[in-house]
Amino acid sequence: MSRTVHELFDLKGRVALVTGGSRGLGLQMAHALGEAGARVLVTARKADELEGAVAQLRGAGIDAQWIAADCAKEADIHRLAADTLQRMGAVDILVNNAGAAWGAPAEDHPIEAWDKVMNLNVRGYFILSQYLAKHHMIARRKGSIINVASIAGLGGNPRGMNTIAYNTSKGAVINFTRALAAEWGPYGIRVNAICPGFFPSKMTKGTLEALGEDKMAAHAPLGRLGDDEDLKGLTLLYASDAGKHITGQWLAVDGGVSIITGG
Secondary structure: OOOOHHHHHOOOOOEEEEEOOOOHHHHHHHHHHHHOOOEEEEEEOOHHHHHHHHHHHHHOOOOEEEEEOOOOOHHHHHHHHHHHHHHHOOOOEEEEOOOOOOOEOHHHOOHHHHHHHHHHHHHHHHHHHHHHHHHHHHHHOOEEEEEEOOHHHHOOOOOOOOEHHHHHHHHHHHHHHHHHHHHHHHHOEEEEEEEEOOOOOOOOHHHHHHHOHHHHHHOOOOOOOOOOOOOHHHHHHHHOHHHOOOOOOEEEEOOOHHHHHOO
């Protein structure tokens, strides 16, 4: 007998690890997973922000913990993964969300800034995914990896948004998602990507101030920016058995911006 919709979306008994989970999109996604019943561990660099995030999650009735780690550093990633497995048990859901951006004209873009963005936004995703797959997802023949990309990875940006490294990294995340899904599908590991549009956040604050929040919202057919619940539905679909036949895919959550910009 087929399961009900409620049963398909139920994450009780599962463990989720969310990077960049102390605020913004990562914290929103952690809420989605926890609200569906998963035990959640969030990670970011700053312990005080993580403490606040976990307090918020626990206040919502979610079983949540935190580990401070820098996902741009291989040693930190390995420590994070090992400590998570020891503390939480097998990880069923990995959300690769930690990221960085840098604004500068391409001709003047500092190479060290390029390396910083690519290191965190692409290399870090691979190292953490590789560790968790190698140490238990492959053996268990199941797992869901959700990579946070961006509609910036679908093409260029409007004039004045000089984010060549960020765009390049997010384009790489989309194809990394496809390639990993193809390779790890036989192990029962699903890999999908979310491409958010503009959401108010610490990372986008400068861009929104420079270009105008109202102006950016006007670019979207829905006429608004993303809010603090717009990623929840897709996150839960990818993570749960409701999406058990979906892998190697990306979906824009952008109010329709990408359909009029050619993404």
